[in-house]
Amino acid sequence: MAGTIHTASRGYDVIGDIHGCGNTLAMLLEQMGYSKVNGVYQHRRRQAIFIGDIIDRGPRVREALHLVRDMVERGSARIVMGNHEYNALGYCTRARPGSGRTWLREHTPRHDRLIRETLDQFEDYPQEWNDFLDWFYTLPLFIEEDDFRAVHACWDSELIERFKREQGGACIDEEFLHASADISSFAGEVMDTLLRGTDMRLPPGMTITGRDGYVREFFRTKFWADNPRTYSDVVFQPDPLPPEVASRKLTEEERSQLITYPSDAPPVFVGHYWMDSRPAPLKHNVACVDFSAVKYGRLVAYRMDGEQELSKDKFVWVNVVRDHRDSPDYPISEDSVAR
Template structure:
């Protein structure tokens, strides 16, 4: 776990969801001045911080895991857990006797589809996959430094403080994983909130079908909204709400469910949310760095140097063109390297 210890006098490059785009990650690292030393990417003065979701969906999941883990173990990177690493642990862990189920995460068609590429790419390397599953337990849920914070989806200070008191740090163990299978438990709330975000239930009887085909009765919400009044003020997800729902005024009980992130708190970085616009801070001290690389978007990083107010100019990225998706070639001018 040495790679998750803070490193003095370094800038940090916080990198968004990779989802198996190993070659795109290599391009981004090289653009930012990282070079291979004995086969592992390093920077003389900076440290990468991966925001989670290294696995699933993409073409080079195994390669991405090796690249990231080697950097973490060498000390040239740190990492927080994504919901896909957590999902993999649940999917591959047998439930305990008396629970009434075989696996912690049900093996249904949706869950099978989400992890299929990962399992397929490790089919010839089962021992290696099991070793990575063990490594996932060494990944913290969050990073908390004096000048920045990182978590995959949502910084909930109250949950994080309770978690630290219970676990004695930022890591889960197998007991906590089993406890989290009950979504209404404290462990379930921690994993769902920190790794998937906060949400509100849609008006009674209403459902929305996302672009992924999944039907939802909830919509994802901001954890940093200041004094919101309508659903439109708090919604934060790729699929928009219908206009008549977006204009709905928040009821008092709904407002009480929301959390906030104070302006005087250290800058916090999240991934998870499949952003599509040009990278920019969401708030002066909140930034999302997931810009859908595996969906032909951008693999994005924020170059953090201790500033209290985040700047649009500190984002860097590599575009992933549809006909060069995670290509072994370096990007053309159309498949551009930006900033």
């Protein structure tokens, strides 16, 4: 059984954001040598590590959730929480009386749109959805092994160490969820940083409009930049900065606010960032495995075998294409697997 393999002899396959691409996930697992045993995917010598964001946007959220949870419960996979699982908990949890809100994550048009596919697919299975919401509380925010780490968006050692001391582990509870609704609180900072990443405010009066149409006054930043000097050295998001902003020099105050990831730290894997280039490490010990699968990109995994310098040759993926045999509006996979 996969769950009985000793850690020292086991390899890991770190899998990027799935977002309801259940067929694609099955193809990727099979490409990597996983097969079903009593209905659950497993590998004789390896364990999958899901980087979060199993839900929302795609056509097979329910199927993907069942596949992933079955693997986790069997011991053939582990998982960290993504911001979409966190968002779902907030969206479906009533705020406490006197808080001035109805839900922890208010039901605005934008929030409604982000979770709509998930709620629609569970419309006939309300108890299943409630069970999955309970399961989300069991998802750790991070995984920390001797030779690698995994977190959805950003590894902040100071926040993580304080979280472990105060929470006694890697998971949140309902009390922490409620506390995190205040973004200025410690709980709010933990969830925003680890699950959404770090950001920096744009110059006064400037905004950028993302591909999703959302107008922002902040841009996402790297947590691993070495000796950055300009905004272009730290920006990390699909939407580019205007040239006049990208060339702007960082002030000493701005530089002091940046998180750094030491070059001698174990490799860390993240998702979240909608990459669209050919998979490769971001740094010798930092890799992103989110390559926009649900937007007809790639569902990507990194095959980790204890190396401390990551290699582009260890990435595998499945291309996601439109297939009219299913629906022109949703992605599924064809036989377009590549290494």
